[in-house]
Structures are given as C-alpha cells and as structure tokens.
Amino acid sequence: MNAVLKLxxxxxxxxxxxxxxxxxWSVRKGGFDDSKKMxxxxxxxxxxxxxxxxRRENKQKALKExxxxxxxxxxxx
Amino acid sequence: xxxxxxxxxxxxxxxxxxxxxxxxxxxxxxCNGCQGVYHxxxxxxxxxxYEKMGNSTLAPPVETDDSVENFxxxxxxxxxxxxTPEGFSKVDLVIEGIHCAACVWxxxxxxxxxxxxxxxxxxFTNNKAKIIWDEETVPxxxxxxxxxxxxxxxxxxxxxxxxxxxxSAQKDYFLRMSVAVFGSMNVMMIGVAKYAGLFSGxxxxxxxxxxxxxSLFATIVLFYSGWIFFRGAYYGIKNKIVNMDLxxxxxxxxxxxYSLTILFGANGHSYFDSVTMIITFVLVGxxxxxxxxxxxxxxxxxxxxxxxxxATIVNDGVKKIVALDEIVVxxxxxxxxxxxxxxxxxxxxxxxxxxxSSLSGESLxxxxxxxxxxxxxxxxxxxxxxxxxxxNYANSTLSTxxxxxxxSLASKPKIEEMTNELSKYFSITIILLAIVTYFGWYFYSGxxxxxxxxxxxxxxxxxxxALALATPIASLIGISWATERGLLFKEAKxxxxxxxxxxxxxxxxxxxxxGKLTVKSQSKELDDYQLSLLYALVDGSTHPVSKAIKKYLxxxxxxxxxxxxxxxxxxxxxxxxxxxxxxxxxxxxxxLLLENGIEVNIKSDYTVYHFAIDGELISxxxxxxxxxxxxxxxxxxxxKIGVETIMATGDNQHVAQDVGKKVxxxxxxxxxxxxDKAELMNSLKDEGKIVxxxxxxxxxxxxxxxxxxxxxxxxxxDVALAMSDVVVLNDSLRGIKDSFVIxxxxxxFIKQNLFLSLVYNVITIPLAMAGYVIPLVAAxxxxxxxxxxxxxxxxxxxxxx
Numbered sequence: 001m002n003a004v005l006k007l008x009x010x011x012x013x014x015x016x017x018x019x020x021x022x023x024x025w026s027v028r029k030g031g032f033d034d035s036k037k038m039x040x041x042x043x044x045x046x047x048x049x050x051x052x053x054x055r056r057e058n059k060q061k062a063l064k065e066x067x068x069x070x071x072x073x074x075x076x077x
Numbered sequence: 078x079x080x081x082x083x084x085x086x087x088x089x090x091x092x093x094x095x096x097x098x099x100x101x102x103x104x105x106x107x108c109n110g111c112q113g114v115y116h117x118x119x120x121x122x123x124x125x126x127y128e129k130m131g132n133s134t135l136a137p138p139v140e141t142d143d144s145v146e147n148f149x150x151x152x153x154x155x156x157x158x159x160x161t162p163e164g165f166s167k168v169d170l171v172i173e174g175i176h177c178a179a180c181v182w183x184x185x186x187x188x189x190x191x192x193x194x195x196x197x198x199x200x201f202t203n204n205k206a207k208i209i210w211d212e213e214t215v216p217x218x219x220x221x222x223x224x225x226x227x228x229x230x231x232x233x234x235x236x237x238x239x240x241x242x243x244x245s246a247q248k249d250y251f252l253r254m255s256v257a258v259f260g261s262m263n264v265m266m267i268g269v270a271k272y273a274g275l276f277s278g279x280x281x282x283x284x285x286x287x288x289x290x291x292s293l294f295a296t297i298v299l300f301y302s303g304w305i306f307f308r309g310a311y312y313g314i315k316n317k318i319v320n321m322d323l324x325x326x327x328x329x330x331x332x333x334x335y336s337l338t339i340l341f342g343a344n345g346h347s348y349f350d351s352v353t354m355i356i357t358f359v360l361v362g363x364x365x366x367x368x369x370x371x372x373x374x375x376x377x378x379x380x381x382x383x384x385x386x387x388a389t390i391v392n393d394g395v396k397k398i399v400a401l402d403e404i405v406v407x408x409x410x411x412x413x414x415x416x417x418x419x420x421x422x423x424x425x426x427x428x429x430x431x432x433x434s435s436l437s438g439e440s441l442x443x444x445x446x447x448x449x450x451x452x453x454x455x456x457x458x459x460x461x462x463x464x465x466x467x468x469n470y471a472n473s474t475l476s477t478x479x480x481x482x483x484x485s486l487a488s489k490p491k492i493e494e495m496t497n498e499l500s501k502y503f504s505i506t507i508i509l510l511a512i513v514t515y516f517g518w519y520f521y522s523g524x525x526x527x528x529x530x531x532x533x534x535x536x537x538x539x540x541x542x543a544l545a546l547a548t549p550i551a552s553l554i555g556i557s558w559a560t561e562r563g564l565l566f567k568e569a570k571x572x573x574x575x576x577x578x579x580x581x582x583x584x585x586x587x588x589x590x591x592g593k594l595t596v597k598s599q600s601k602e603l604d605d606y607q608l609s610l611l612y613a614l615v616d617g618s619t620h621p622v623s624k625a626i627k628k629y630l631x632x633x634x635x636x637x638x639x640x641x642x643x644x645x646x647x648x649x650x651x652x653x654x655x656x657x658x659x660x661x662x663x664x665x666x667x668x669l670l671l672e673n674g675i676e677v678n679i680k681s682d683y684t685v686y687h688f689a690i691d692g693e694l695i696s697x698x699x700x701x702x703x704x705x706x707x708x709x710x711x712x713x714x715x716x717k718i719g720v721e722t723i724m725a726t727g728d729n730q731h732v733a734q735d736v737g738k739k740v741x742x743x744x745x746x747x748x749x750x751x752x753d754k755a756e757l758m759n760s761l762k763d764e765g766k767i768v769x770x771x772x773x774x775x776x777x778x779x780x781x782x783x784x785x786x787x788x789x790x791x792x793x794x795d796v797a798l799a800m801s802d803v804v805v806l807n808d809s810l811r812g813i814k815d816s817f818v819i820x821x822x823x824x825x826f827i828k829q830n831l832f833l834s835l836v837y838n839v840i841t842i843p844l845a846m847a848g849y850v851i852p853l854v855a856a857x858x859x860x861x862x863x864x865x866x867x868x869x870x871x872x873x874x875x876x877x878x
Binding site for chain 2 (some may be wrong): 005016020044068071
C-alpha cells in the first residue's frame with residue numbers, strides 16, 4: 001500500500017513539475033506577455049497559420065543570412 | 078427598407094445607403110474605405126480575416142492626410158529607430174484601430190508578407206507593436222503605408238525606461254505568482270488527504286510522506302515566490318521601517334521553520350499549507366498592483382504617440398521641416414488639412430477652421446480669423462493655413478497637458494485602503510501578542526516546546542486569511558456583477574472609493590447629451606428633386622452638420638433618388654457649393670448664403686443649416702445636441718442619495734445653462750478648458766470631497782486623471798478610456814447609477830466581512846493565548862472563518878437593481 005502511494009506521489013510530482021517547467025519556459029519566451037492574444041490563441045491555430053509560421057521562419061533565416069553576408073562584405077571593404 | 082451589415086466592418090446600416098456591386102450582389106459596404114480594404118484583402122488571399130473576426134465590429138477605415146514621408150526623415154530615424162546587433166532596424170509603434178484578435182492577425186500577416194520585414198509582433202493588450210526590418214530592402218514609410226492600406230494607422234513611440242522596467246516587473250511577478258498558485262493548489266489537494274486522515278486515522282509514515290511533499294512545495298513557494306517579501310523586508314529594516322513585507326515574510330518563515338522541526342521528528346502538526354497560502358494570497362494582490370502600474374505606463378506611451386513629430390516652418394518663403402523643440406517664438410508655421418498644430422500661436426490668415434475637440438469636447442469646427450489664438454494639439458479641419466508661434470513647444474498647451482498627465486498618472490490620488498491599514502496594525506498586534514504568549518508560557522511552564530506550539534497556534538488562528546479575504550472576495554463578486562451589467566471596473570479598490578463619493582462631476586457633450594447633432598426642426602418640406610439634391614450635397618461632406626442632415630433624411634424614410642452633383646466644392650468654414658444641370662446648389666451657414674446674395678430672415682439660438690437652389694432659400698434646418706434619455710433619472714438618483722452633481726463643459730454659458738436646467742443640474746461650469754476642469758477637481762478635493770468624474774473626450778482626460786474615480790463612456794476617446802477607472806461599455810447613463818448601487822452594496826458587505834473576521838479573532842485569539850486551542854483546531858477554525866466570509870459575500874448579488 002505504502003509503495004503504491006509512493007509511486008503515485010512520484011509520478012504525480014514528476015508530471016506536475018514537468019508541466020510547471022514548460023509553463024516557466026513559455027512565460028520566459030514571452031508566450032504570456034499579451035494576455036488578450038493568449039486567450040484568443042485558438043483563432044491562430046489553423047493549418048494555414050502553421051504554414052505561415054514555417055514560411056516566416058524561413059524568411060527570417062534568409063534575411064538574417066543576407067544581412068550577415070552584407071555586413072561581412074562591408075567589413076572586408 | 079432592411080438593415081444590412083457592412084461586409085468589411087460589420088456595422089449595420091440601412092440597405093438604401095450601402096454601396097453595392099453588380100458583379101457580387103451579396104456584398105454591402107458602408108463607405109469606399111471599407112470597399113477598398115475588402116478588395117485588397119480578397120486580392121491578397123486574406124479573406125480568413127473575416128472568419129477570425131467572428132462577431133466583432135471594426136471602425137470604418139479613415140483616410141488620413143498625414144504624410145508618411147516624415148517616417149523616412151533623419152530626425153525621425155535618430156529619435157525612434159534603433160539598430161539591432163544583427164544590423165536590422167527596429168521601431169516601436171502604437172497601432173490605432175485594433176478591435177479584436179483578428180485585427181492583430183491581419184496586421185501581423187500583412188507585415189510578415191512585406192519584403193524585408195524580419196519580425197512584426199503586435200501586443201493586443203496594449204496595441205503596441207515591435208517591428209524589425211531591413212531598411213535597405215524596404216523603407217519604414219512603405220511599412221506604415223501597408224498598415225494604413227488595410228484601415229489602421231500607426232504612430233511611433235519612444236520605449237521609455239519606465240516601460241522596460243514595468244514590463245520586466247510584470248513578467249517577474251507573473252512568474253512568481255504562477256509558481257505560488259501552482260504550489261498552493263498542490264498543497265491544498267494533498268491537504269484533503271492529510272485532514273481526512275487526521276480524523277479517520279492515518280499511519281504515521283504516510284503522514285510523514287505527506288509532510289515531505291508539502292514541505293517541497295512550501296520551500297519553493299516561500300523562497301522563490303516569496304523572495305520579494307524577504308527583499309522588501311530587508312530594505313524596510315535597512316531604512317528602519319516595519320512594513321507589511323516584514324510581517325508576511327517573518328510570519329511565513331516562523332511557521333515554515335516550526336513545520337520543518339515537525340517534519341524532522343518533533344511532536345506536533347505541520348503548517349506548510351499556511352505558509353503557501355499566506356504567500357500566494359498576498360502575492361496575487363501585489364501582482365494586481367504591478368499590472369496597474371504597467372497600464373499607467375502604456376497609457377502614457379499612447380498619449381505621447383499622439384504628439385506631432387515635426388512642424389513645417391516658413392522662413393522668407395522657404396519651407397523647412399523642423400523638430401518641435403527647434404521652434405522659436407515668432408516662427409511662421411504652416412499646418413495642412415488634418416495636421417495638428419504643434420505649438421500655440423496666433424493666426425495670420427483670415428479664415429480657417431480648427432477642430433478643437435481635444436480642448437473643448439465640442440465636435441463642431443471652430444472658425445479662426447486673423448489674430449485668433451491657435452492651440453497646439455488642435456487639428457486644422459480646413460484648408461492649408463499659417464500662424465505665428467507665440468510660445469515654444471515646452472510652454473504650449475499640448476506639452477503642458479502631456480506633462481500634467483504624466484505627473485498625475487505617477488501619483489494618481491488614492492484613498493487609503495481601510496483593509497490594508499487594518500491588516501498592518503492587526504499583524505503588528507498579533508506578532509506582539511504571539512511573542513508575549515511565548516515568553517509568558519515559557520516562564521510559566523518552563524517548557525520550550527509547549528510555549529512554541531501555543532505561540533504558533535496564536536499566529537495560525539489569527540492568520541489574517543479571513544481579513545485578507547474580506548475585501549477581495551466581496552470586491553470580486555461586486556466586480557463580476559458590474560461586468561454583467563456592462564460596467565468595467567479596472568481595479569477592485571475603486572469600489573471602496575466609489576462607495577464613499579460625495580460629488581459627481583459630469584461632462585456635457587457625450588455624457589449628458591448624445592454628443593451628436595440631430596435635426597430639431599425643418600422650415601419647409603422638400604419635394605423629391607430638392608431632396609435628392611440636398612442628399613447628394615450632404616453626402617459629399619464629413620462635417621458633423623452635414624452628417625446630421627444626412628442621417629435625418631435617411632431616418633425620415635424618404636425615397637431618395639441618388640444623383641451625382643458636379644463641381645462639389647467645400648467653402649471654408651461656411652458650407653458646400655455644387656452644380657447640377659446648370660443649377661447652383663448651396664448648403665451651409667448664414668454667412669455662405671449672405672455672401673452669395675441670398676437674404677435670410679431666420680434667427681435661431683441653435684446651429685442652423687440653410688439649403689438654397691439658384692439663389693433661392695429652399696429650407697432651413699435647426700440642429701441641436703439632444704439630451705440622453707436617462708440623464709434626468711440619473712441626476713434625480715444622485716440627489717436622492719445625497720451626492721452633489723456638477724456639470725463642467727467647454728461649451729458656452731447659454732448652452733450649458735440650458736442643458737443643466739433641462740436635466741436638473743444646479744451647479745454648471747461653462748467654457749472650461751481641460752486645465753480648468755483639472756483645477757476644479759483639485760479645488761473640490763481640497764474641500765475634502767471625494768470626486769467621481771464622468772467624461773468621454775480627450776479634453777476630459779486630465780480631469781479624469783485628477784478625479785478619485787474616473788468613469789468613461791465606452792465609445793469615448795482612447796485617451797479618456799485609458800485614464801478611466803470604470804468604463805461604461807454600453808454608453809448608457811443607467812450604467813453610472815448602477816455603478817453607484819453596486820459599489821455601495823459591495824462596500825457594505827466588505828465592512829460586514831471585516832466585522833465578522835474581527836469578531837472571530839476577538840473570540841479565538843484569547844482562547845489560543847490561554848492554551849485552549851491545539852494548532853490543528855486553530856488551522857481548521859481559520860479555514861472556517863474564511864468560509865463564513867466567502868458565504869457572506871455571495872449574498873451581494875441577491876439584490877435586484
């Protein structure tokens with residue numbers, strides 16, 4: 001009986017602290033900075049929005065790379 | 078005729094006035110702006126915006142005459158644009174016109190789709206946007222144009238040090254509070270098992286296990302979440318002040334240490350649950366305070382973003398754009414249509430019109446002749462004009478108002494909160510009593526452990542949970558009741574101030590009156606042809622009088638044939654002129670008709686609109702600002718409950734007295750500038766009155782910030798809403814009466830709750846000090862007292878308004 005109780009507690013604590021860690025990570029990343037937007041998050045959750053997110057990430061990567069090359073060239077000159 | 082929704086903004090209008098399309102008969106638009114944005118979104122494949130919008134409505138897009146070239150000027154760059162370490166440019170903007178999450182989505186999407194934009198994130202809560210982009214690919218003016226093309230507008234703002242500080246403090250407190258709530262919830266769940274076990278029997282090893290888990294959560298909550306209390310207590314001691322932080326951290330730490338001794342083998346009962354609860358409750362209160370500070374900073378940034386960036390000065394016929402600080406007295410300044418005057422001055426042209434609603438609250442443009450004063454912040458609503466600066470920027474009206482608002486936001490007057498004061502003295506008394514109890518028992522019995530347990534019992538039984546809950550629970554129920562009735566209380570503490578209010582100051586336009594002109598009388602009926610001409614004439618103008626006439630014609634349900642006039646011309650400060658089939662059509666004020674040789678023999682105290690065709694006066698309309706239907710009822714209610722009502726307006730004495738008499742307000746102050754209104758607030762407060770201010774315009778913002786409680790109508794100006802403590806969402810005056818009823822009733826219950834918790838403490842503390850209460854019973858009775866307070870508060874909503 002005691003062993004079952006201990007196991008339950010360990011599993012329970014593990015799950016809750018994992019969730020807490022995810023929550024803290026999300027807060028630090030700015031996920032909760034905008035309380036209103038967070039509440040309406042479901043509206044931004046379609047397949048199209050996911051594709052947009054990927055496109056945005058690729059665009060950012062390309063822009064950063066372009067800028068890096070430009071800065072390297074200008075410093076060489 | 079049926080009412081239909083505009084396909085873009087979703088506002089409802091009569092079908093007869095809507096723009097339709099032959100190709101697509103299912104769409105209706107209220108204006109060209111909405112039609113333009115709809116097609117732009119459709120062409121860009123952004124139609125899902127309308128799905129995301131749901132039932133929200135938008136403000137129809139307004140065409141702005143502001144030039145975007147300013148955004149590419151070097152002076153702008155230096156002030157607002159920063160460079161990121163990666164070499165990109167970054168600007169902070171306030172986006173105007175955001176109504177719902179879909180608006181945020183649309184703006185972010187359109188910016189993301191713009192070449193060269195690296196990141197565009199808009200905060201829905203405060204409408205601030207951060208944009209990072211590559212200036213070599215796209216200039217900022219083009220980005221601003223993109224935002225404007227979809228019906229929104231953007232202003233830059235300088236992210237202040239206060240903003241950075243407030244944002245990071247908010248995040249820090251949010252995280253600490255969340256961890257505290259997480260810990261408390263877990264401790265509460267484990268507590269169920271613990272207390273159930275204590276009554277029905279529990280094995281000591283299981284109890285020990287529970288204590289261990291509880292101690293884990295309590296340690297995290299006390300030392301992570303409660304760290305700010307230890308820090309506050311440290312600075313308090315350093316400055317020789319006994320503050321609340323010392324009591325909270327001290328109380329929680331003593332209980333924690335005692336509970337640890339139990340965990341490691343001593344006999345007794347642990348109180349890890351009390352430790353987490355105390356920290357969590359007080360921290361939630363602190364977090365709300367931090368949120369309040371953050372919103373004050375956001376408000377200030379919004380106000381500052383409204384200040385014009387540059388002004389055009391004319392020197393020997395050469396125009397030059399300069400920063401506002403560079404303007405000196407005597408400079409000749411040019412203001413285009415739609416632009417704001419940047420400094421105070423006097424007009425050097427003979428006729429121009431200015432929208433002074435930011436100062437007077439009145440929507441009708443004011444005529445300015447040579448030598449008339451031009452105030453900074455007012456908008457030129459006529460043609461391009463020039464004036465001479467009589468003050469520099471720092472001494473001008475606009476800058477004075479911004480500075481005053483900043484000062485009053487930083488030190489917004491607050492009535493001392495009774496509960497906080499009470500808790501402070503209460504806590505000091507309890508700590509002293511606990512210490513006395515400990516030494517009393519120690520010297521009496523010589524038993525350290527017994528003395529310690531009794532001391533802990535005193536602390537636990539007196540734990541100001543019921544006292545701490547007395548106000549928040551009642552306020553929460555009061556606020557939720559208010560929200561159901563369309564009243565938004567921004568902070569709970571305003572309930573207390575509201576309930577104690579002795580004086581209500583109301584603005585006239587938009588508060589007591591509708592703030593919109595309506596046609597009161599028409600001298601002669603028009604035939605169908607004349608009707609069509611008049612409709613076409615007023616349809617071409619955005620002047621409030623023209624809009625009122627247009628609405629009147631539609632409301633009268635007249636069958637109007639839509640015709641197109643030729644040569645429509647706006648006659649500055651007078652009205653409109655047009656031609657149709659060689660007939661000259663005039664619509665406007667007396668001056669317009671007299672200057673065109675038409676004799677008019679009508680005298681009126683109201684705003685008058687004359688309509689003439691080919692030199693013959695056809696009809697005259699009298700317009701007035703109608704009084705809201707609930708005004709009299711509201712004033713009568715204030716009189717009944719003994720609250721003094723005062724009306725303060727920027728309008729002239731004649732109109733103000735007339736409105737005051739109609740609604741039953743005896744004290745009327747007229748021709749009040751925003752500064753006068755703020756002065757009135759100060760003098761009323763100096764007389765010891767607690768003042769509630771009701772307003773809706775930019776001109777009321779300063780007075781609202783000075784009032785003890787500020788109420789704004791939901792449709793009011795952004796700045797007024799930001800300054801207010803209570804927002805009446807449905808614009809109804811009944812809302813103000815309801816706010817009084819709800820806050821007075823809630824406050825009554827707060828007092829009852831405080832009384833109940835004090836009675837509880839007066840009975841139980843002596844028993845605990847005498848050693849008759851074991852800690853377990855102390856903890857249980859503490860919970861019971863909280864339940865009584867919660868139960869009592871539930872009765873608040875039982876009353877019908």
